Amino acid sequence: MLLYACTIFLSAFLLFQIQPMIAKVILPWFGGSAAVWTTCMLFFQVVLLAGYLYAHLLIRRVETRRQWMLHALLLAAAVAMLPVHPDESWKPVGDENPTLRILGLLASTIGLPYFMLSTTGPLVQAWYARSHPGSVPYRLFALSNLASMLALLSYPVLIEPRLAIGMQTGTWSAVFGTFAALCAVTGYRSLRATAAARESEAEQVVRPTGAPKLLWVLLAACPSMLLLSVTQYLTQDIAPMPFLWIAPLSLYLLTFILCFDAAGWYRRNWFLAALGPAVAMMLYLIWAKADYTAPMVWEIVLLCAGFFVCGMVCHGELARLKPHPSHLTGYYLMISIGGAVGGVAVGIGAPYLLNANYELPISLALCALLAGLMVLRAGGLSRRWAAPAATAAVALAVFAGVVMRDSVRNSLHLARNFYGSLRVREVGVPGEWEAARALRHGLIEHGAQYTHPQRRRMLTNYYCGNCGIGMAMASMAAERPRKVGVIGLGVGTMAAYGRPGDEFRFYEINPLILDVAQEYFTFLKDSGSKVQVEIGDGRLLLEREEPQRFDALAVDAFSGDSVPVHLLTKEAMQLYFRHLKPEGVLGLHITNRYLNLIPVVERAAWAMDKDILVVKTEDDEEGVCYHNTWALLSRKGGFAAWKAGKTAQRPAAAPWFRLWTDDYSNLYSALM
Template identity: 35%
Template sequence: MLRRGAPLFTLTLFLGAALLFLIQLVFARMVLPLLGGAPAVWNTAMVFYQAVLLAGYGYAHWLTTKAGRKWQPGIHALVLLAGFACLPFAVPGNGGPPGDSSPIPWLIGVLTMGVGLPFFAVSATSSLLQHWFSKTADPDARDPYFLYAASNAGSLAGLLGYPLLVEPNVTLRGQAWGWMIGYAVLAVGVLACGWRSAQTTSSEVEAPRGRITGKRRLRWVLCALVPSSLMLSVTTYLSSEIAAVPLLWVLPLALYLATFMIVFAQRPLIPHEASKRLLPLLLVGVVMVIATVVTTPMSLLAALHLAGFFVAALVCHGELAKDRPGAESLTEFYFWMSFGGVLGGAFNALVAPAIFDRVIEYPLMVVAAALIGISSGKAGRHLAWAVVPVVLALVLVKPLGPMFAFGVASLTCFLLSRNGIRFALGLAGVLLVAGFTGEGGSRVLLTERSFFGIHRVEDDGRFHSLFHGKTIHGVQDMSRPKVPLSYYHPEGSLGRIFGAGVTGPVGAVGLGAGALAAYGRPGQAIDFYEIDPVVARIASDPRYFSYLSGSRAKVSIILGDARLMLAKAPDARYELLVLDAYGSDSVPVHLLTREALQLYLRKLAPGGRIAFHVSNLHLNLRPVVANLAHDAGLVCLAEDDEDVTDEEMKAGKFPSRWMIVARRLEDFGSLPDHGNWEVLGSDPKSPLWTDDHSSILPLLDFRLR
């Protein structure tokens, strides 16, 4: 398949795509210690990368249409050379982020100065090299789109290679130097491809594949927008509603890239028509589980959502591949594809959190995939037929329950799947009825969404519970509002820590429902460091939780990333620091590094202690904290308070794992004599986390529980 010039072009495209993914991951890791692990940081970075990628495609289109063939390699050589001005890349040292205003403009500036030029240069590689290849005498030059499969294979290699190979074994500084070497090799390969293209002439002139109209461009945009949005929607839905597993975002993104590899291959592994026949069945299954709010068994449901997304993306991208223009319009085609991807990403990252209080974008894109992926006939009686599953759902939901009603209604939609409009309207109707009918069970008092996730307060008649997706972040018994519950129970590890005597100021990273405030004493100060203003509003509202308003201590909430905000606190202020930010799927690694611990120690009063709540379904963080303590010359105690009876669970006590460190054993007071505390030494099998080197991969338990 790879004859004459094809191997050179293929390998160069593969390397360029891998570098394009790696630079995004590496530089974002560099910025995290300055701005925290907030999703807003990643969202902003992704929008920046997508915008520059679009600019790169636009530049490639301009270069191939406005500059002569012999001039193109020289012009692009200057662009590649300019990229070296930023290498090896590093975060510019001209001041940190602003503390009293939005850091987004600062972050955009840092990204532009740090990686803007090399990222722009690499982003043009794929479409530029495919255009140059189409001008060679290679037998495959008439249809160079198979090279796009090689490009996406490189992207997939970069995506999987970073968490599996690069991050666990190479420091950030080493990653930056390694990327620069790869960039130099890429520059040589790109120029070699340009020289080869300029020296040869295709012996055949390809006939144009249809006129490029505005309607055709719009379809390209939509076929790229829906899978882009659907990928992010599935990731959010799985993380918040099915399984809060770290690195889960890798799976949808890997499947997304794989679909491009399949549909643009010279001989696709999965025929397009087979994907289209399978799509209605999978979309019906996805709509059924969304409408019935089924969340178990987790592994099976996660597989269903991922399979539905994969086939939907395969069909949408297959439509793009079918409608691709001739090589003479290749760069324009990729520009509009990229534009659609940018719109999809911006919709999910920026628009949806501002206008939806739950993951509404997911069912919206499921319906859009049905419209795009399934052929539609005459408009006639589409709407009349689409009413049938809606009527069934409304009629059956009360007497038979939502599980049966929405199951039957969803299956009825499958009978409409010969027509895309009718099918999509039926799915939309079922989802709409399910949204208005509600889940049943506990009464939902509040649902609110921010950049940091979806928060929900539920009332089961006795307890108010604060959820972040599926993770419980706080519980209060409204009949005993002054008793701290869940992981903060008086008979648990934290209760024993406070029972050993804490009279001075307390700092707490992570607010939740504010249960720690119940331990406050008159005249004592408790400072909560919370990154999400929505959580602060919920915890401060007595209608939902009264821990803060009922505390005997003087309670303050300091908004912002804890590491940034703690740096502004007076040194030697706190007798106890409590860090509770590690329970979800997105662990803020920058709060568990050597540099972070040095900051905590500066803020700790003589004789003070630092408590870490390390309960996590999928990560064992004990060796991380133990190694940090050993490195700093501290004493480390740990307790697993996980033998909780059913009666205790019903009373509001949750299983938990806590660790506490201090400068001397005497600083723990009477604590070691109560409970099951054990002294921990370092773990030589686990590396020491620093701002320059950390990886959660060795700590992962991939089982969905």
């Protein structure tokens, strides 16, 4: 038992260590978008499905000794692919489909090692059941989920803060070699099982029919959809912290652990009774958010608690339907199919079929209807509750529809793609003095413009004249043309600084942003300067361009409060200064509700021997300009020192704060 347990534990641990690790490596290549993680999750679920299918076919169709030989050969091939580190040739170079690019990158980099890890759970459990007739191997499934959760929690707390990326991938590759050897030994030990024991046991077992298999798929698909949609909602609409995906994924794994460890954890009547209020509470939080925002911590706690109840119901019912161990590979195959269906629905289907974030209400409605179906199928005392349960399920589904309708009211335009969902809303009565349009990504406003002809060139939000970048623009000589670079287009507000003869060059990764800025806002059209917009990741585009000799370069490419770390590393800032004139100014917009990014840029300025001036601006009384923080960097004795009254000093190197580089960054160190 110990050998099988160690093999499964190590495989599951490696499986969930590589997920955040590889996502962290490729995140900068695709603009730091939250969709990178969703696409990675889709890849992981599809490869998991392939691994479970392989295990099922291997056990059912291949003779015992050949099973071991084939698996050992594939393990050796996976070891030959090490170490796992993506080739830079996979970096996007144009307008390629980022989803397909990421999937291809992952397949070529970690495809076979991840596939072999995915096969281990069902395959080793089948080997154990064959070697120990009469045993129940399902607790090994709970053990694998425990290992997965430990890996998930240990990465941001222990691994990421202490090891650079190269060391992380190297260590993971070395441990994978140990796993491959252990798995081969486990398979060899299982060869002692006799075919007679397997046949005599199989004769006494009823083969699962189509209806239970369909329920296995549905009960696995629903929590998978909820996992991704809750994660997306948390990281885009509440607290866009890049590491917040850990909470729902940990709860998802915890429900698997509890439901498959022992039957007593899932009290069916209790959790079914709690499901209705949990779903209603989550729908209400979404519905009420347009008019009232609950305290962030409470909203996160309530959503996670509701998700936990939904996960316990789905996985609890799934555990109640588990078949005899002789059919466990088919059972796990159906579970993986459900997980992949949920991942494809949210990761691919939703961005291309829906124009707003409707996944969470849809997933909650499906969960309520599925729970109602399980009550209808139940016998005994639960049957008394069939009609009320069915009525409640339908009512919750209708409520979900109302939530979806109301969540986008007052919208002038809705659009969505890989980089997120955009909403243009009309504020006030068109034609009146206060009328305006605003662009939102989740709950974060990315720019606004007054529509009255006399006010539409007015600077708004984070770009007003008294803010950091406004000070930098005002410092430039009025008698000569200026060349300004801007990473992050928004609605084009920076173009309002343009004068005849000036040149403004924008870098924007999301083509939908450009469409919205041109169709619903007029900053680009009204600017007196020459305006160019390049589509692509700003850093990657600058890496390929000749020095632009900007007078100023403004970096404001954050999605909500989510931080594209690759734009704040020492190497990134060295690149920015390569494109600036000797007297040029670098402006970094570092406003954030959850992270203190000032030490990040101060540490980089110290490492590069640059002056830095941090400018904080508060909300104005008219509501035109918002609270914002800009960090302005210049050469020694340049703009930053002059603006500070020649008192700006080289920032003291904080010994407790480690310099962010392309090989190391740690968002936990920047938490407020």
